[in-house]
Structures are given as structure tokens and as C-alpha cells.
Amino acid sequence: MVKKILLWIVGTALTIVVLLCGVFAYWYFGSTNYILTGVPVLNYHQVNNKFHTCLTMKPDSFEEQMKYLHDNDYHAITQSEFNAYMSGESDLPDRPIMITFDDGYADNYEYAYPIMKKYNMCGTIFLIMNLMDTKGYLTWNQVEIMGKDGMEFGSHTISHKPLTSFERDDARHELVASKEAIEAHLGKPCTFIAFPEGKFNDMVMEETKAAGYKYGFSVETGRDFPWDDHYDLDRVPMFEGPVSFEHFRFRLTYSAFCSILWKTHKYFEHTELMHPLAAHIPTP
Numbered sequence: 001m002v003k004k005i006l007l008w009i010v011g012t013a014l015t016i017v018v019l020l021c022g023v024f025a026y027w028y029f030g031s032t033n034y035i036l037t038g039v040p041v042l043n044y045h046q047v048n049n050k051f052h053t054c055l056t057m058k059p060d061s062f063e064e065q066m067k068y069l070h071d072n073d074y075h076a077i078t079q080s081e082f083n084a085y086m087s088g089e090s091d092l093p094d095r096p097i098m099i100t101f102d103d104g105y106a107d108n109y110e111y112a113y114p115i116m117k118k119y120n121m122c123g124t125i126f127l128i129m130n131l132m133d134t135k136g137y138l139t140w141n142q143v144e145i146m147g148k149d150g151m152e153f154g155s156h157t158i159s160h161k162p163l164t165s166f167e168r169d170d171a172r173h174e175l176v177a178s179k180e181a182i183e184a185h186l187g188k189p190c191t192f193i194a195f196p197e198g199k200f201n202d203m204v205m206e207e208t209k210a211a212g213y214k215y216g217f218s219v220e221t222g223r224d225f226p227w228d229d230h231y232d233l234d235r236v237p238m239f240e241g242p243v244s245f246e247h248f249r250f251r252l253t254y255s256a257f258c259s260i261l262w263k264t265h266k267y268f269e270h271t272e273l274m275h276p277l278a279a280h281i282p283t284p
């Protein structure tokens, strides 16, 4: 009899714990309060109708997403707002997001920028120096036009080779010379960098800081909080093949939750013992 009552108490207690965890998880992961859930930094690449690679998004889909952000009171934040938030200097508007593009494709000027303007959004484009003014990529003239109109820029290095593949001196050159070129064209400090392929190591971190960058972005999935390492910042990928509108909404809302799954998946993949389990962890 006593055993039965004890079991009943334990059962009830467990049920309550599970329910509370569920409520907490729903509130935490579904919340749009950035103080609790951080800032999602969306990561796009190409926006055009011509290519159908894993990096490309169609202009119509991009517009649908920007319209959704606009109609649902999301606020695209600037680099200085991001900096103020990350350094604890000031608050952000409600529902903050940051929009970023990697590689500096010409279609960012042709399609993405006009759509963003239409919906009152701003963003940051990470440029590759060796590809500027070449076919398919932005020209400095386009960068300067957008720069005067609310778009911002960051470095994606000179060559786009992973910085981890260089000796220290060459990595330093990639970091410093790209920063200087962007500053020379835009007349203001360049303090944001996206690491090519998201790759970095201790040497790269040291050189990035020494070069005067304040924020470094990887391609890991997640949101950014002030207490994160400012040179290992997550983003929310919007580029693996055709990201459907529902998928976009899911990632936008639940990126904190996605981040946990992605990180667990990656951790398992790189652990010998857990490796077979990795395939069973979804990466939504």
C-alpha cells in the first residue's frame, strides 16, 4: 500500500516536471523577447532567378520573407545597434533581427537591396576583395551607392580561402588588407567579419582581434547573446537549397531550439562513440 502511494506521488511529481519543462520550453523557444532568446542573424547568399544552387534564393521567396518580417513588426538592426546590444550599452527595438549576405553577389544589389528598401529593412553584406568588380559580384560603385542608403558592409577576406589554411602572416594580411580596402571605399570603420566557410582557430581569433574587428561570424546555427564569444557568433542559415516560407518562419521563431539540435548533431558527428547516433538527430 505504502509502495503504491509512493509510486503515485513519484508519478505525479514527474508528470508535473515534464509539464513545467514543456511550458518553459514553449515560452523560451517560441518567445520573441530578445532578452530571453537573443538576436537571430539571418544569413543569405544569392538572390536571383538564374541559378539554382544551394546558395540561391528566388527574389519572390526573398520578398515573401521580407514582407513577413515587415508585417510582423520585426526590426532589422544596424551594426551599431548590434554593437550596443552586444556590449550591453543599450536595448534593442522589439523583435530584432539582423540580415546578412555572404560573398557580395551582384544580385544583392539587383534584387535583394530594392526589396529590402521596399520593406524598410537594412542589412550587412560581407565582401570578398578579390571578387569585387568581377562578373557576378558587386562593384565598388554599387557598394558605395548602397552604403549611402543604409546598407552596411563587412569583410569576407581577400581570397575567400578559410583563414585556418594560412600561416599567421598571410592570415593577418587577409584580415588587415580587406578591412582597409572597405574602409577606404566607405570612409567608415569596418569592424564586422564573416569567416570564409565559418572556419577559425586560435591564431585566426588572435589576428582578427589584433586587426581591430569587433565581431566575427561563423556559419553555425543559433542566435547571439551579449555573453557569447564576440568572435564566434552564430547565424540562422537561409541558404541550403530552397528554404520554404514555412521553414523560414520555423527557423526564425525557433532558432534557439534549432541551435541545440544542430550543435548536438555536430558534436555527435565528431565523437567516435556517439557517431552512429548523429544521423538520428534532426537539423531543422
Ligand SMILES: [Zn+2]
Pocket: 102, 103, 156, 160, 196, 197
Ligand atoms: Zn562565403
